[in-house]
Amino acid sequence: MLRLSRYLLVFLFFRCFDLLASTELKVVRGNENYSPYEISGADGELYGLHIDLVKLAAKNAGYDISFNSMPWKRAIRDVQTGAADAIIYISRNPEREKYLYFLDENQISEVRFHFLVNVKDKKEIQFSGDIDTVLKDRTLLVQRGFSYGATVDKPEYSKHEVTTADQLVSMISRERAKVGIMNIYGFNYIYGEQNNVVALPTPVKTNKIYIAFSKKSSSLATAKKFAQALKSLKGTAEYNAIVMRYLGGIAEPADGSGK
Known part of the structure; x- marks a missing residue:
């Protein structure tokens, strides 16, 4: 016992x-x-x-x-x-x-990825859902390690990797690149006052x-x-x-x- x-x-x-x-x-x-x-x-x-x-x-x-x-x-x-x-x-x-x-x-x-462009290119580069219209003849700036969905990640689209969001936005601001992609909420939170880089209004991918x-x-x-x-x-x-x-x-x- x-x-x-x-x-x-x-x-x-x-x-x-x-x-x-x-x-x-x-x-x-x-x-x-x-x-x-x-x-x-x-x-x-x-x-x-x-x-x-x-x-x-x-x-x-x-x-x-x-x-x-x-x-x-x-x-x-x-x-x-x-x-x-x-x-x-x-x-x-x-x-x-x-x-x-x-x-x-x-x-x-919810993360929404949008294309970023220099304000000077806003009229030239427009996006309404057809990714080819943006990426067919351009190199896309992306952050290393990020996935933007199967359509954007396709190998036939030319891409240039950067390490940080700062590098990505800076290159577009200085006209070193035509288009990048970034989470819209992160972009607005960090670069809300950045007036020469804009996000195209239609989201590319939502996660x-x-x-x-x-x-x-x-x-x-x-x-x-x-x-x-x-x-x-x-x-x-x-x-x-x-x-x-x-x-x-x-x-x-x-x-x-x-x-």
Whole structure:
């Protein structure tokens, strides 16, 4: 009887430990600034639309959360192996669905890519959905490591890679290139006062962006609990204040219906 009681105490101790440990979420992300979504301040503190929304949803769901910034390939590996519980700023595709839980309600933003041109070329270069009219005889400036969708990524279109958004915008501003492509919200957030580079009005590609949960170290129940907390946030004063802070009322992240 005494031995049974000891086993019971040990079981309860470790069960309680597991329950406490499960309240912490380890979230990985790429180690760059992705304005206005994920930004590292001078003190190293992260902020931005994704960061603030995920922090608030985690708090409301009863989770402690920690962010770890690292090269993107390592972040992907960590959620594949279970070294991390979740990953942010990730789009959905069949390959990733093999090791990640994607739920519609866990969509945290929507990225819209637009062509950028020098204001002097605005009349010459126009886009209404036919990519050939823009790229057939021109070289497109792109950021290294970004995918802009199968149509734009086609090898028959000439491309020149740059490392940063600053390089991309600067080259168009100085007329070193005719056309580039960039997320419109990032462009407006960083370069809103840049008056000689403009975004063509029609979006080229729209991506839904998620917080996705590792099938190795997390659970569908955790993903659903977080999704419920995030869904409950949308439309509240706190949610609208975060959106206004980073998107300036340009547009909200998608309502969750559904690199």
